[in-house]
Amino acid sequence: MNRWVATIDLETLEVESDPSFKFKCVENCGKCCEELEIPLRDEDIAKIEELGYNAWEFVDYEKLFYRGDKFLGYALKKRPFDGACVFLDPETKRCRIYNHRPLACRLYPFIFVKHGKKMEIYVKEDSFCPGINHPEGEPITKEFLLREYGDVIEEYRRKVLG
Template sequence: MSPFSFCFDSKACKDCGGKCCTGESGYIFASISELEKIALFLQIPFNDFLLRYVKKVGYRFSLIEKKINHEYACIFFDTEHQCCSIYEVRPKQCRDFPFWEIYLDEKNLPQLLKECKGVKRKEKPLE
């Protein structure tokens, strides 16, 4: 049984407009192996890919962002089609959303419910 107090309907992503890929500036962390898979998927030499799309944050690596109006978006968010252009090889951080550890804490759930159309509170069983 899931430890989360919500469930997620991925069909809602189609109508969302990419709210999990856009908004405030942040980090899109990826491992070296994930970055290698993305570079391969894009058919770009790994070193060129790193120079063009990745920034180092301490000991970690993050995909860069692009500015769209007054917000930021993952560099791989396709604004025309409102979808991820590397969906098949997106990093674990993206694959796991919205099931992040921070959302195990009930106090963070209201913000998630506002941000993600696919998140729905689980109904509490009647006792």
């Protein structure tokens, strides 16, 4: 289930949010890397290829993502022996391409939905994610959003505001 946690005004950057929700990504958890199917955008594939990987090493061409009848992209490949993402280090549970990881990985567990000049932010309430409502978590404030997703928000602002 998806739950609304915040709305950011792309013009003013004002944020309205649910103060009862808190989040903290738990280090070396890797549960999302094991449990999720990750869609890849063309930009994600290009960014990973720049690191020296060939697309066939990390793109699962048999898994396709659609929104309605619009093709969105292929999935990130999973390892056959444990079903985890090919970039998750099995020992340390850390991502080998963390700074270049796909947008879907960066955003998780959040979903950004643009409505005109506002961006609504929902959380995907997956039971396996220990960071959702973590006791040491932080609320989804303007500071949190700009620190974690400033570049993503800026990209949307350029598209919306010109």
